[in-house]
Amino acid sequence: QKEVEQNSGPLSVPEGAIASLNCTYSDRVSQSFFWYRQYSGKSPELIMSIYSNGDKEDGRFTAQLNKASQYVSLLIRDSQPSDSATYLCAVDISGGYQKVTFGTGTKLQVIP
Amino acid sequence: GAGVSQTPSNKVTEKGKYVELRCDPISGHTALYWYRQSLGQGPEFLIYFQGTGAADDSGLPNDRFFAVRPEGSVSTLKIQRTERGDSAVYLCASSLGQGASPLHFGNGTRLTVT
Numbered sequence: 232q233k234e235v236e237q238n239s240g241p242l243s244v245p246e247g248a249i250a251s252l253n254c255t256y257s258d259r260v261s262q263s264f265f266w267y268r269q270y271s272g273k274s275p276e277l278i279m280s281i282y283s284n285g286d287k288e289d290g291r292f293t294a295q296l297n298k299a300s301q302y303v304s305l306l307i308r309d310s311q312p313s314d315s316a317t318y319l320c321a322v323d324i325s326g327g328y329q330k331v332t333f334g335t336g337t338k339l340q341v342i343p
Numbered sequence: 344g345a346g347v348s349q350t351p352s353n354k355v356t357e358k359g360k361y362v363e364l365r366c367d368p369i370s371g372h373t374a375l376y377w378y379r380q381s382l383g384q385g386p387e388f389l390i391y392f393q394g395t396g397a398a399d400d401s402g403l404p405n406d407r408f409f410a411v412r413p414e415g416s417v418s419t420l421k422i423q424r425t426e427r428g429d430s431a432v433y434l435c436a437s438s439l440g441q442g443a444s445p446l447h448f449g450n451g452t453r454l455t456v457t
Contacts, residue, residue, distance in 0.1 A: 239383075263443035274448040275386065275435060282443050311344035324445065329374055330399050331446055333415050 234258060235322050237334035245342050250307040252337050254320030263297055263323035266305045269336065270316045278318075279305065310341045318343070347449035349435050355455045356425055364420040364452045365428070366435030372447070374398075374440030376419050377410055380432045380451070392418060393440055425456045 236255045244250045247336035252266075263282055281287045281294040281303065293306040303322075307314055317336040324332045348367040356362050373394055379413035388402040392412045400410070407425075411419040420430050421427055430455050436446035 235385075237385075265445055274450055275446075276448070277445045280443065280445050321446070325399070329393070329438070329440060329444070330388065330391065331376065332388055333378070335383075335385040 232258040233334075234324050234332050235334040237318075237320050238338050239335055240338040241340050241343055242337055243340045244310050246310060246312060248310050248340055250310045250314065252305040252307075252318050252320075252339065252343070254303045254322075254334055255301055256303070256306075256320075256322045256324065257274075258322075258324045259298075259301065261298075261301075261322045262325050264294070264303045264329075265321040265331070266292075266294060266303075267321060267333075268316045269319055275319055286332055307339075309325045309337075312343050315339055315341045344368075347437050348449055349433075349449035349452050351452060353455075356393075358425060358427060358456055360456075362422050362426050362452070362454065364422075364433050364435075366418045366420070366449060368416065368418070368435070368437030369429045369447055370431055372437035372439055373415070374414055374438045374444065375412060376436040376438075376446060377418070377420050378434040378436065380430055386434055387421070393395060414419060423456075427456045430454055430456045 266279045269275045279294040295304045319336045320334040376391040377389040390400040395415045409424045432451040437450045438444035
């Protein structure tokens with residue numbers, strides 16, 4: 232079982248819709264969770280971080296964390312074509328010792 | 344301030360040669376990470392440093408790979424006897440290394456082994 236799992240996609244949504252991206256992780260000691268966006272040929276850039284159960288909102292982005300289910304998600308409201316990218320879920324699987332492991336990423340396509 | 348700087352941006356080498364990839368982290372960041380990313384895959388953890396010491400090198404694929412950070416700032420990833428399978432983008436990231444600090448990535452070095 233991979234430590235951090237994501238559906239590779241592609242996930243296609245129409246412009247203006249809500250895009251929902253999901254991630255599961257295997258280690259219950261994980262404490263810190265991150266979503267990165269990566270455009271083709273570019274490096275990952277941080278979108279959101281979340282550390283506590285529940286929702287965290289930042290503009291059009293909402294991260295959701297459920298530690299009991301070992302599940303973290305990212306919602307993108309009012310999706311725009313510029314949101315088309317690969318979204319990487321990253322987890323500190325070392326329980327706070329800063330070993331950050333990435334999933335394979337979900338490719339999102341927002342159709343105009 | 345300046346972000347994470349990686350040099351070179353591209354490196355082409357022949358199979359069997361030795362290469363060094365350099366990473367200059369954000370000033371004040373104590374944690375430094377190396378990842379390797381192949382096409383269509385997420386970044387694969389190689390090693391990370393807290394200060395000068397390797398806190399976790401469990402991702403290094405074999406003993407041909409080695410990394411150093413002698414003064415707790417710049418790091419060099421060294422690959423001996425390169426193989427075609429080493430071809431990938433090598434990403435460096437740094438963080439404050441405290442609590443749940445997010446990673447800040449450099450632009451990567453694209454390594455091609457011919």
